[in-house]
Amino acid sequence: MALSVKIEPKFETNSKATELYIGVDVGGTRSVGIAASRDGFVFGYNVGGPANLQIDGFSSCADTVVSIVHKLVPPNSLLKCVGAGIPGARTKGDHEKLSKLISSSLGCKAIVTGDVELACHACFPSGDGVVVVAGTGSSARAISGGSIIARAGGWGPLLGDEGSAYWIGLEALRSVARAVDGSGSFTRVCEAIKERFGLSSFDELVSITMDLKRDQIASLAELVHEIAKAGDEVSIEILRRAGSELGTIAGTVAKRIGRSVKIALVGGVFNAGDYVKLPLLEVLRRIGIEATVIEPKFPPCVGGLILAYRACGIELAESTIQNLEMSAREAFIK
Amino acid sequence: MALSVKIEPKFETNSKATELYIGVDVGGTRSVGIAASRDGFVFGYNVGGPANLQIDGFSSCADTVVSIVHKLVPPNSLLKCVGAGIPGARTKGDHEKLSKLISSSLGCKAIVTGDVELACHACFPSGDGVVVVAGTGSSARAISGGSIIARAGGWGPLLGDEGSAYWIGLEALRSVARAVDGSGSFTRVCEAIKERFGLSSFDELVSITMDLKRDQIASLAELVHEIAKAGDEVSIEILRRAGSELGTIAGTVAKRIGRSVKIALVGGVFNAGDYVKLPLLEVLRRIGIEATVIEPKFPPCVGGLILAYRACGIELAESTIQNLEMSAREAFIK
CATH class of the missing domain: 3.30.420.40 (ATPase, nucleotide binding domain)
Structure with missing residues (x-):
């Protein structure tokens, strides 16, 4: 599934502020953000520069996420939560520090994990599975019921x-x-x-x-x-x-x-x-x-969206996954 | 065989200038030079600083050898040839360039090889053998009749x-x-x-x-x-x-x-x-x-001496090896 076109955000026309959830996949060559409603309707996506915690450090990685998110939040919307995956963010301490930086900068909830974990949530939004990542580096994860339960490799x-x-x-x-x-x-x-x-x-x-x-x-x-x-x-x-x-x-x-x-x-x-x-x-x-x-169900940025839902206590209903699949099809070409 | 004491040079008392041959083992932590007569009588040795061609470059490596040699050449002696082994000197081009630099600086013949090759000549001054070096790096050489005939490993x-x-x-x-x-x-x-x-x-x-x-x-x-x-x-x-x-x-x-x-x-x-x-x-x-x-017959610096003899067309007689063993015993403690 490759990103191809940038779709125009479709906002609801009523006067109530739209609740927005954003997933960001920070990558080694570029980063991708995707915005959706609580029930899985995709509003738009945005591409930004690359970052890696081991190379760029905490504030630069947080800034990369924040600048992508900014462009995805239209007027009359209420940003609820950002879920992001950042390469090089390995430890729980890394994840918490990055979450805090992004959260305080955006004034909303934020949850950060490693880039591989993000891919896991995107591949297996529900149910069990194994994800093997082999790009410049390599690692494997087992995911069950929305949680990473085992990891191997990824030692650099x-x-x-x-x-x-x-x-x-x-x-x-x-x-x-x-x-x-x-x-x-x-x-x-x-x-x-x-x-x-x-x-x-x-x-x-x-x-x-x-x-x-x-x-x-x-x-x-x-x-x-x-x-x-x-x-x-x-x-x-x-x-x-x-x-x-x-x-x-x-x-x-x-x-x-x-x-x-x-x-x-x-x-x-x-x-x-x-x-x-x-x-x-x-x-x-x-x-x-x-x-x-x-085949992976979604591109990694959708994994961030799923993390954001979960961080807000939103159960990932089958209908939400269907909505994501349907509306994401407009944003992504398989 | 470890270097321990510096012996006083014993020079011949006749008025003819003593012909001197010097072997230098340049190392990663220190360098050692040894001076001997044409027939294998050791006059003295000298310890100097470390060098590596990949780290320090050509002129610095040549200087390391030259400064060790200078302290080993007493008055009324005639420096005939220097044989040196320099870590990081891998190619024939490296060896030739270093030989030229040392030769022109000292005004005598010079022959340079890698540090492992030097150890080979010291381990097997005559006859066939295999030398396996395993320190920070690793490599192996086969030596036959004074020539390295095969090498493996040492790729960094x-x-x-x-x-x-x-x-x-x-x-x-x-x-x-x-x-x-x-x-x-x-x-x-x-x-x-x-x-x-x-x-x-x-x-x-x-x-x-x-x-x-x-x-x-x-x-x-x-x-x-x-x-x-x-x-x-x-x-x-x-x-x-x-x-x-x-x-x-x-x-x-x-x-x-x-x-x-x-x-x-x-x-x-x-x-x-x-x-x-x-x-x-x-x-x-x-x-x-x-x-x-x-067990290695000699420490690596003697390998340089052997190279120097060969470069001058001096056949390595059994008596020369015996003289080296005997007189080197005064300079080295096993």
């Missing part, structure tokens, strides 16, 4: 992120090192990496990688996928191992749900399709878990 | 260094992440790391590790060894895998020597003894290589 590039795009990129670079050492094979991965970095000798790889940024390494994952499609065994094996790693963290949290789980796969790594998905499901099968892959 | 913290102290430290941190996720066990490693970093919650681990320097992570390897000695299964398993990783790079280069090889194990990781050595040898055995572990 140094301690974790196994199976992420960053991990895949590093494995590609390592496969070059092994080929040069003589313990691996020279395949198209080596050629492609030599070309990508303009290397005259593979010895240059060590000093070049010292300066590579995390997203430059992660961007190699697409290259690996391309080469895998052309039949390269080393690339196929890297993607297979990425899938297995993601299967391991998925299995760790899935056990908390039961033997039969719904699973949503979110993030750019899954563009590699069956190269990654089949080994992921195979790991789950091996530990006795039957997983059904589902 | 991002692409390689498997089995190094840095790798062991990271694995310890990752074992904490897995314990928190629920896919691993809480053992003494978790307690020790919580204490070492003064964590109030394991969630803090992600942000703390972002700021950790490479040697801070590497320093955890000693902690892992201590806990392994106390019987902790997770620590023992980390050291076992470190040994296997080192066995893999050792095997890659050992194949180039033959089925029966002498192997020297250099660097702090081997302080963990059999926890690391036995799985290393087991990997070699599995690929059909019978390895005999030997």
